[in-house]
Amino acid sequence: MTNNQYVARSKAIAARALGDETMVMSARNSTLFTLDEVASVIWAAADGVTPLQEIVRRQVCSRFDVAPDIALQDAEALVANLAEHGIMLVSDQPLETAAGARTDAR
């Protein structure tokens, strides 16, 4: 487990919140992803400068009934998966300029 991961939304995506879910489309290969409620919270908070651990503590554990270590483990798996598909950036350094992609709320 990495304690200082920083995550940011890729710019090469189109995204829109639909209720509790978020739809994300990769501009690289047109793959469509649907993020559930918890993943949507992490996605919305992925500003490139807030550590993932902090996002999980503030945004996930405060809203959902889940143990912090389990939540962080799940969050790390999620961002790794999204990073593999090129729709999220993950780094051990802050990504101050990366979070340019906007999730439009309907």
Next chain:
Amino acid sequence: MPSVSAVQQTSSVVVKIGGLPIRLRCDDPAFVRQIEARYAGYLSDSNEARFDFAIELAPPDTNSPDEDVSVAWNSGNWLLERGDFRATWNPSTAQGNIWQTPNPFSLDSVLRIVHTLILAREGGFLLHASSAIRNGRAFLFSGVSGAGKTTMARLAPPDAALLTDEISYITRNEERYDAVGTPFYGELARAGENLQAPIEALYLLAKGPENKIETLEGAEAVRGLMGNILFFARDPEFVKLVFDSALDFAARVPVRRLTFRPDPSVWELIV
């Protein structure tokens, strides 16, 4: 003795699909006649056109149409390529060139791609769907190959005007979406009627033991729609345009899953 000279004559025809006139020029009059036959019902009476393509024919066995299509933006031109055609198109000059086998269906593919690119900027798209107008409203039946698009077209009652059994043409018309007839057909091998009407609903097709309609909402509706939009360009800007159009469409047009038994009774539900 008078001199004899030969002047190569270029013939042209204007094909108007979705209200968009495209002039097609070719120095082979026989191929132009094939185009006229293929797009009967979609030929413009006027020689005015928004875009102009010059067609050059290649030998019929040049390449295979089975290759994947490639669509790329390069230095102000769209480059369209498949085994049986290659085309360039400059939207700024409204001019393009097509090198293709003498098969009207190769031209069909080029026109479909060109229309997807034009529609994307105007909030519309092409959809794998049959469509028909009934009582002044259009109904779309979408799905992958084998889902029942042509079956729904064949089962349509006499009062329904068929727009296509394969590729539906969707335009954004201010606050609503319209379906427009196309000459793009599937197994039915018959062009749709050149008509237009506001879309009442999109049905995602599934075959089953009984007729049933379920309303889809939110992400489920968008997923179903996105999976059937014809989309060739991998350009990030176009991906975003199509994504936004799909979301907007799903917010304005009811999206339903239609499980149906392939007999005429299914049309009793389409009202």
